[in-house]
Amino acid sequence: MTGGERSVRSGIRFDQVSVAYGGNTVLDRLDLTVEPGEVMALLGPSGSGKTTALRAVAGFVQPASGRVYLGDRDVTGLPPHKRGIGMVVQQYALFPHMRVQDNVAFGLKARKVAKDGIPERVAEALDMVGMAAYAKRYPRELSGGQQQRVAIARALAIRPGVLLLDEPLSALDAQLRSGMLAELARLHRELPDVSILYVTHDQVEALTLADRIAVMDKARLQDCGTPQDLYRRPRTEFTASFVGNANLLPVTVADGADTVDFAGRALGVPTGEASRGATATLCVRPHLVGLGDGPNALNGTITEVQWRGSTHRLYVDIDGHRVKADVKELRETPVLGDRVTLHFAAEDAVLLPAGAAEGAGGGTDG
Numbered sequence: 001m002t003g004g005e006r007s008v009r010s011g012i013r014f015d016q017v018s019v020a021y022g023g024n025t026v027l028d029r030l031d032l033t034v035e036p037g038e039v040m041a042l043l044g045p046s047g048s049g050k051t052t053a054l055r056a057v058a059g060f061v062q063p064a065s066g067r068v069y070l071g072d073r074d075v076t077g078l079p080p081h082k083r084g085i086g087m088v089v090q091q092y093a094l095f096p097h098m099r100v101q102d103n104v105a106f107g108l109k110a111r112k113v114a115k116d117g118i119p120e121r122v123a124e125a126l127d128m129v130g131m132a133a134y135a136k137r138y139p140r141e142l143s144g145g146q147q148q149r150v151a152i153a154r155a156l157a158i159r160p161g162v163l164l165l166d167e168p169l170s171a172l173d174a175q176l177r178s179g180m181l182a183e184l185a186r187l188h189r190e191l192p193d194v195s196i197l198y199v200t201h202d203q204v205e206a207l208t209l210a211d212r213i214a215v216m217d218k219a220r221l222q223d224c225g226t227p228q229d230l231y232r233r234p235r236t237e238f239t240a241s242f243v244g245n246a247n248l249l250p251v252t253v254a255d256g257a258d259t260v261d262f263a264g265r266a267l268g269v270p271t272g273e274a275s276r277g278a279t280a281t282l283c284v285r286p287h288l289v290g291l292g293d294g295p296n297a298l299n300g301t302i303t304e305v306q307w308r309g310s311t312h313r314l315y316v317d318i319d320g321h322r323v324k325a326d327v328k329e330l331r332e333t334p335v336l337g338d339r340v341t342l343h344f345a346a347e348d349a350v351l352l353p354a355g356a357a358e359g360a361g362g363g364t365d366g
């Protein structure tokens with residue numbers, strides 16, 4: 001390493017950033033901070049504004065309002081090449097007529113790094129992604145996964161303080177993807193000062209890689225927290241259903257303390273500040289629903305059984321509501337139409353505002 005040149009630890013901060021295309025707001029007052037050295041996943045369905053947010057950090061899109069900071073530097077008006085950012089997109093975007101080493105050197109030349117220092121920097125970057133042996137090849141002589149490694153090396157060669165990754169694995173097949181996920185995690189361990197903003201629509205990638213996940217939907221930030229937080233304590237129906245699997249049961253907050261009404265049954269769950277008589281949604285993860293008698297027992301009829309190797313997924317009809325239970329593989333496969341009892345512990349249930357997810361829908365823009 002030439003030393004001293006790698007950018008100082010600099011997080012990313014969106015301050016009320018909005019982006020509009022032809023009067024259509026596609027990013028709506030985003031407030032989000034990525035701490036120095038943190039991996040933040042931007043997770044959301046297609047069209048939710050993730051790429052737009054990333055491009056605002058890179059400088060390829062100008063916000064209609066709001067500011068973007070790298071560390072304490074306001075970069076909102078700065079051209080992309082002056083931001084010290086490395087970026088990798090879904091379609092490798094390597095120059096086809098250039099050898100691997102020249103692709104990786106490209107950003108260094110553009111940034112006027114001293115010529116005699118370039119080969120060392122290229123070698124270092126290729127080494128980091130395990131592609132040192134491929135320096136002389138052309139992109140067409142590489143597999144998709146290898147091309148994406150080169151793209152990552154190219155981004156790392158400039159020794160960025162901030163790395164932006166936009167669905168970097170989505171063009172790869174499932175097996176390659178899981179290998180690359182592990183590689184990205186290792187890379188981050190080797191570069192603990194680099195802040196990473198990782199755009200994905202894949203919850204497994206977000207749960208695996210991210211220190212925190214920012215959940216996007218319909219141009220807005222819906223939720224933000226550690227993977228465990230969002231999984232155990234989602235704050236909206238959208239998060240509950242997008243991060244992990246969820247039973248979302250319509251309930252009414254009952255008069256008694258910590259009691260709700262579900263399909264004519266009283267269930268004991270923490271109701272927090274919710275007011276009596278309010279409609280709400282109860283979130284219970286399928287793997288926390290048990291088979292047999294217990295607290296919050298619910299009787300119903302099995303309507304579907306899926307064998308998933310180590311578990312059985314049961315779909316149980318409870319007065320017209322479909323409840324999913326993932327139970328340890330059963331010795332005897334349950335029979336459709338059987339009456340069963342399900343149960344769950346009060347502390348495994350989370351009460352959410354009713355219809356938050358549906359309520360936000362309808363229109364195309366917010």
Ligand SMILES: Nc1ncnc2c1ncn2[C@@H]1O[C@H](COP(=O)(O)OP(=O)(O)O)[C@@H](O)[C@H]1O
Nearest residue numbers: 021022026044045046047048049050051052053
């Ligand atoms: N250059 C553009 N011109 C017009 N509309 C755009 C442009 N880029 C993105 N959009 C629109 O902005 C919305 C958000 O897009 P994007 O940020 O790419 O979403 P995501 O990455 O979450 O799939 C989409 O509705 C998309 O069609």
Ligand SMILES: [Mg+2]
Nearest residue numbers: 050051052199
């Ligand atoms: Mg996108």
